[in-house]
Amino acid sequence: MTASRRLPLLLVPATLFLFVVYVWPSLGLFRNAFNEVGPTGAMVEAWSLETWRATLHDSFTIELTLNSLWLSSMATLIALCMAYPVSLFLFRTDSRFRGLLAVVAIMPMLVSGVVRVFGWLAILGDRGLVNTTLQSLGLITAPLRLVFNWTGVTIGLAESIMPYMILALLAGFGRLDRTLEEAARSLGASPWRTFWRVTLPLSLPAIALAAGLGFVLSMSAYITPKLLGGGRVFVLATEIFEQATTNTNWPVASVLAIYTLLLLLALLALSNLLARRLQR
Amino acid sequence: MSYLELSGLQKRYGNSVAVDDVSLAVEQGESVALLGPSGCGKTTTLRMLAGLIEPNRGTMTLDGSEITQLPAHKRNMGYVFQSYALFPHLSVARNIAFGLEERGVGRAEIAKRVEEALALVRLAGMEQRRPKELSGGQQQRVALARALVIQPSVLLLDESLSNLDAKLRDAMRHEIRSIQRSLGITTLLVTHDQVEALTMCDRIAVMHRGRIAQIGSAEDIYERPATRFVAEFVGRANVLPIQRDAQGRAAVWGQAVPVEAAANADLFVRPQRMRIVPASEPTGDGMARLTGRVLRSVFVGDHVEVLVEGAGGQLTVEMPSGMAAPTEGGEVAVVWPRAESRVFAREAP
């Protein structure tokens, strides 16, 4: 056997691993989607499309989908607005603290999601840092509702996806050649015009990559909407979890999970198409 | 006051000095080369002039007004980068139009001037191409057109030809030189290639260790190098250590030479200024002479290089290739006009 023919052997460990931890359980999930649920929640083995019909016809499913899309878009947009300047700085700086700064920027990734969420509760709560500061400055009388609602979830989610987006941006900045900006400056473009006409257009592929990643992460995020949502934020991920672990309704949870997966795949395909266009 | 004046420019990066002290005056329409090996500070000087980096010290004036503090985009200098720096996301026409758009020139005017600029660099019809669809030479010319179309006060060429192959480079040299002449545009060119400097510029500033070692016409630099570095960097030279003979006269290979020299100095003579004559021929008036043995002679196309060995060293003589080469191993005399002798002190080790 030649070396090149043995090359696919390198894929064996990952394939086996993925089969055991991903494909096999996914098949189980797929099977559950066709089971039925009795009136008190007992699962009845069947090959039925009833759960599909009921779930996809439920207006709440549409609401969940729109909620998930809206939340993910907002979180991605906010995270992008913060991650982009940071990434650009990290990409450009000659500072000897660059490595340290990069680690600081992606530090939130190293902290458990639950811990991070409780941090946000301490900052955004009625008696948290933001509200006490604003109150002591006399800017507000009653505390602002910043957690246990969509605001809190959007903020928390934006923060949690930011490190991933910074990494994606840094990876995608390959085409950003500083000389091009110098060329623009020498041709009479102010720093702002240079950014607008050269830096930004050339970083669009990186932005598309980062936004796609942030969006997918937001769509599948469960901990942040659950813990910061105060029971007011209903998205696909929280609903799947509730159905599976509170209602014991596995068929509905499975149908929603497959539905979400298909939705994400479609969105990924779309963003890939877009990124390829921008890359041109 | 000259059109463009640099005075006492200095640029430091931490403890290392990129440009130590550069002063230079350029007249309008003149073309000046900054020539030197890599790391001599020539590109840093050019970038300070373009406003891309800020000097630590010194001033720059253009047409009588100081520009030292002026941001890059207000300097109106046409910069052609070594890598061309064409905007990959814009067409050739949009690349060239970029500077005009930033100046708020009207659309019709832009179209007209872009067309003219493309014609100038012989790229008419390439308007809608993307930079990556062009050859290296074509990209080079787009970069040139983009820098020229804004009618810059000064054209700055930063190693602009070094990414081209030898033949194309030769053609581009002449093309740029003729454009520069016909437009009468003041040009500063940075290069490490002396042929480029000699052929494209009116004057050459040889840079060494962040300073200008010598500035002058091509002939000045070549024929009358001011420093040992210039003599060594520009053109070829035989470097012959000078000793004292028994009578205390300056001597090379134990043979007296007619130069005034202090201790620890070397004699510099250009190989093409030397001639080989039979050892029996007497020394002519105003000539210097050394005798030695022909080690070998090598035919290099337009001339023959003859390597002559004496007691304690070798030297090279360039003979026109039409002449009969001396036989190897034969005793010969090497002669040259005294005026061609240059003596430079040896640098402290």
Place this chain on the structure above:
Amino acid sequence: MLTRRLVVQTGLATIAMPAVLRAQTLSGQITLMSYAGIFQDNYTKAVIEPFQQAHPGVKVNFVPGGSSAQMVGSVRAQKADPQTDVVIMDVTTSSIGNAEGLFEKLMPAEFPVLNELLPEARAAGGEFGPAVTFDHLVIVQDSSLKPQLAKLADLWRPDLKGGIALAAPPNIQGLALTAMTEKMEGGDYRKSIDAAMKKLKELAPGVTTFDPNPDGYSLILNGVAKVATGWNARAQLYSDQTGGKINALLPPEGSVFQINTINLTAGSKNRAAAAAFVAHALSQGAQKAFTERMFYAPTNGKAEIEAKALARTAASPENRARMIPVDWNEILKMRDQWNNRWRREVIAAGR
């Protein structure tokens, strides 16, 4: 292949052994799955350790199973090869397990202790595992709150706005609160919850969270909320552990029982020991010990609980009188509908 043969032989020998002999020499391990945290700690001390002392050959492994729904999910997933022998969980989920054949029916012939249980404890599981603890929904409040809440209707007090933590449906606390509010408003949850919805909608803007995490007690102790819905037993224990920083109120308008059943997994690999443990858990001694330790009301009517502890459970006569008779199986059938109404009417009003 020596080991495999050995295992097969041992297995055959076990099956062949007379039942009497097995009962006398219980051995091996069993796995009990139930709630983590203070339930695990206290159940281990009050029930498991005495059992292990009585049966030195048996080791009981306590596996925390998350929520009741997660527990029934685990048992469901392990149906072909059960890894747990006994599960203590909420009756709403054990009834799912019963319907799916995950648990065994328990016969009084084998479990004479069933005859000692209160009728409602037997009824909770039908022929399957009976109730092992009773608990009830309480209003948990910060004890520094002035004045203290005295009834469910006080929850609508204006000064509590922004300090209320409720667990909305599908959490069973939310289901219980719905039934209680309907009763408070003079209705009956079996007929309609319209009155409850209307009333809870008024409460919604003052609710800080409809999904307290980790739970309402902690949110009060952290200062995030002033009042919360909670379960009596845990509230009583937290109150003791924090030197009385929180209080539990059994609303005079009525409360609802929460029932934990004890269930013997079908296909248990050490059925003899597991059955012995179930009998022990339901016995007078274990019931007394656990009630006095954690304030769950006993399900064994013969258990003699000391009066002080009993008063803090739903088992005392005056507390029993306040209980709203709730059939959880009925509520389960309405759960999705209630859930939807909460989302659309209550939570939507609380944004």
